[in-house]
Amino acid sequence: MSIDLETAARVAKLARIRVSDDALPELAAEFNTILGFIEQLGEVDVEGVEPMTSVTPMRLKRREDVVTDGHQQDKVLANAPDAREGFFAVPKVVE
Amino acid sequence: MMSDMSKMTLAQARDALRAGELTSAELTESCLERIGAAGALNAFVHDTSDLARAQATEADARIQAGDAPDLCGIPLGIKDLFCTEGVPSQAASRILEGFRPQYESTVTRNLRAAGGVMLGKLNMDEFAMGSSNETSVYGDAVNPWKVDDRALTPGGSSGGSAAAVAADLCIAATGTDTGGSIRQPAAFTGIVGIKPTYGRCSRWGIVAFASSLDQAGPMTKSVRDAAIMLGAMAGHDPMDSTSADIPVPDFEAMLTGDIRGKVIGIPREYRMEGMPEEIEALWSRGTEMLRDAGAEIRDISLPHTKYALPAYYVIAPAEASSNLARYDGVRYGHRATLEAGEGITEMYEKTRAEGFGAEVQRRVMVGTYVLSAGFYDAYYNRARKVRTLIKRDFDQAFEAGVDAILTPATPSAAFGLDEMSDADPVQMYLNDVFTVTVNLAGLPGISVPAGLNGAGLPLGLQLIGRPWEEGDLLNTAYALESAAGFVEKPAQWW
Numbered sequence: 001m002s003i004d005l006e007t008a009a010r011v012a013k014l015a016r017i018r019v020s021d022d023a024l025p026e027l028a029a030e031f032n033t034i035l036g037f038i039e040q041l042g043e044v045d046v047e048g049v050e051p052m053t054s055v056t057p058m059r060l061k062r063r064e065d066v067v068t069d070g071h072q073q074d075k076v077l078a079n080a081p082d083a084r085e086g087f088f089a090v091p092k093v094v095e
Numbered sequence: 096m097m098s099d100m101s102k103m104t105l106a107q108a109r110d111a112l113r114a115g116e117l118t119s120a121e122l123t124e125s126c127l128e129r130i131g132a133a134g135a136l137n138a139f140v141h142d143t144s145d146l147a148r149a150q151a152t153e154a155d156a157r158i159q160a161g162d163a164p165d166l167c168g169i170p171l172g173i174k175d176l177f178c179t180e181g182v183p184s185q186a187a188s189r190i191l192e193g194f195r196p197q198y199e200s201t202v203t204r205n206l207r208a209a210g211g212v213m214l215g216k217l218n219m220d221e222f223a224m225g226s227s228n229e230t231s232v233y234g235d236a237v238n239p240w241k242v243d244d245r246a247l248t249p250g251g252s253s254g255g256s257a258a259a260v261a262a263d264l265c266i267a268a269t270g271t272d273t274g275g276s277i278r279q280p281a282a283f284t285g286i287v288g289i290k291p292t293y294g295r296c297s298r299w300g301i302v303a304f305a306s307s308l309d310q311a312g313p314m315t316k317s318v319r320d321a322a323i324m325l326g327a328m329a330g331h332d333p334m335d336s337t338s339a340d341i342p343v344p345d346f347e348a349m350l351t352g353d354i355r356g357k358v359i360g361i362p363r364e365y366r367m368e369g370m371p372e373e374i375e376a377l378w379s380r381g382t383e384m385l386r387d388a389g390a391e392i393r394d395i396s397l398p399h400t401k402y403a404l405p406a407y408y409v410i411a412p413a414e415a416s417s418n419l420a421r422y423d424g425v426r427y428g429h430r431a432t433l434e435a436g437e438g439i440t441e442m443y444e445k446t447r448a449e450g451f452g453a454e455v456q457r458r459v460m461v462g463t464y465v466l467s468a469g470f471y472d473a474y475y476n477r478a479r480k481v482r483t484l485i486k487r488d489f490d491q492a493f494e495a496g497v498d499a500i501l502t503p504a505t506p507s508a509a510f511g512l513d514e515m516s517d518a519d520p521v522q523m524y525l526n527d528v529f530t531v532t533v534n535l536a537g538l539p540g541i542s543v544p545a546g547l548n549g550a551g552l553p554l555g556l557q558l559i560g561r562p563w564e565e566g567d568l569l570n571t572a573y574a575l576e577s578a579a580g581f582v583e584k585p586a587q588w589w
Contacts, residue, residue: 011467015447016440033521037405042477058294080427091442
């Protein structure tokens with residue numbers, strides 16, 4: 001499996017990271033090195049093996065379905081690059 | 096005298112504080128002085144000296160009142176990955192510039208509650224992605240060990256923690272370990288580092304990299320110190336659904352040094368092709384030491400070892416791409432300046448291009464690729480199946496009676512900063528070849544300094560234990576530490 005420039009550009013787009021056109025060849029080459037390394041996994045016989053979902057055999061804990069937190073608007077917004085009137089502010093999303 | 100205090104181990108400092116031979120205020124001042132004079136190591140990156148002095152005063156009052164847990168009054172360094180209330184916590188990334196958490200991570204809260212003193216935040220690889228501390232927005236941390244004119248890496252990602260402990264800038268430090276990030280830097284700097292069983296320490300408030308692999312642990316000057324500090328960091332936390340609700344034993348009390356009859360496995364697959372002779376020799380010496388201490392040495396096989404690193408480089412980037420999706424320029428940290436007409440998609444793309452360094456971008460994109468439609472089964476699901484097999488290898492060894500497994504900690508001693516800059520990313524990944532299996536299997540692993548190489552740089556051995564049996568593992572490490580008798584310290588050049 002080899003990554004071409006178009007695939008590299010598509011992955012960058014999916015990851016929401018801007019990559020300039022002239023940086024794409026190097027990026028594609030790096031992907032190919034890493035994916036070439038990962039390809040080894042194809043040698044392993046995984047017939048009938050379950051994919052791991054939890055490394056320690058424990059059951060996730062349950063708790064009462066009640067509100068335990070809240071009323072922290074100031075704290076939630078304290079680190080926002082742009083917060084106005086109690087909300088996060090972003091560029092216009094809907095035309 | 097003042098500058099000597101910071102050279103104490105945690106156990107020595109604790110005993111001296113309780114005996115009234117020194118105060119936390121004096122000890123803290125001694126560390127702050129050494130930090131001030133160690134700028135060349137670039138280990139501490141956010142100064143919290145005012146907070147440290149206030150905490151030391153409080154700790155002294157507690158000690159006076161006879162209410163002193165082990166950590167009370169002990170000056171600690173905290174990896175920048177831990178969220179600390181009101182104190183910059185940016186995972187060594189530009190994208191979290193200016194971020195001041197409104198909350199405290201559970202581990203640092205536990206340390207505070209035990210009376211620990213926070214000296215400052217420590218350098219690391221960006222988002223803990225790296226093995227040399229060269230991906231940090233703060234610049235490289237530097238290893239206090241030096242044998243020629245080259246500046247050496249302290250390892251990574253917990254490079255600042257390792258450098259700070261090895262150079263006696265603090266008594267001990269916190270680290271985190273996703274593929275070897277506590278154990279590899281510990282080995283490169285001649286200190287002890289333990290990654291506990293997955294679930295032993297709460298991950299709440301620790302900036303997430305790969306959530307199924309990340310664990311916090313102590314980095315210390317001795318095995319005893321690691322036992323004491325792990326006890327203070329660990330414990331069940333309802334805020335982390337993967338945190339184990341099991342009691343934390345008194346690890347220090349389990350250090351008897353008696354390992355007679357224990358079965359130590361030597362995995363043949365860790366004898367890598369092209370492994371330097373000095374690593375091989377160290378491993379053999381370590382094996383002899385444990386045999387001489389009365390342990391039974393047994394050759395074992397962990398057949399899927401070879402596939403651990405490629406499985407890791409599917410699973411960790413996949414989880415990272417998901418975890419790091421939260422850095423969108425909306426809720427915290429950096430936001431790119433937009434041109435007229437640019438909208439929300441441009442904001443995301445420019446913010447993440449400006450905020451993430453090259454290695455983080457690479458891993459997020461690799462993770463995005465292996466999770467994308469059409470490749471999910473071929474890469475991600477296959478890697479998770481291989482992970483099941485890697486864990487099964489260990490389970491079978493333990494079921495056959497093995498108590499602990501001895502391996503080298505790293506494939507080499509510390510290398511020069513910039514020396515790997517022309518190598519492809521996979522060459523750097525090979526640093527974690529002996530440590531990464533332990534994260535994939537969720538096991539506890541500890542790196543113990545065991546000797547110097549021909550050039551005079553420290554080398555470490557790794558012991559891997561059964562799940563939840565850190566106490567037994569620490570005891571075996573204690574026996575190895577006693578036999579190895581490693582006492583060398585880096586000569587001060589900074």
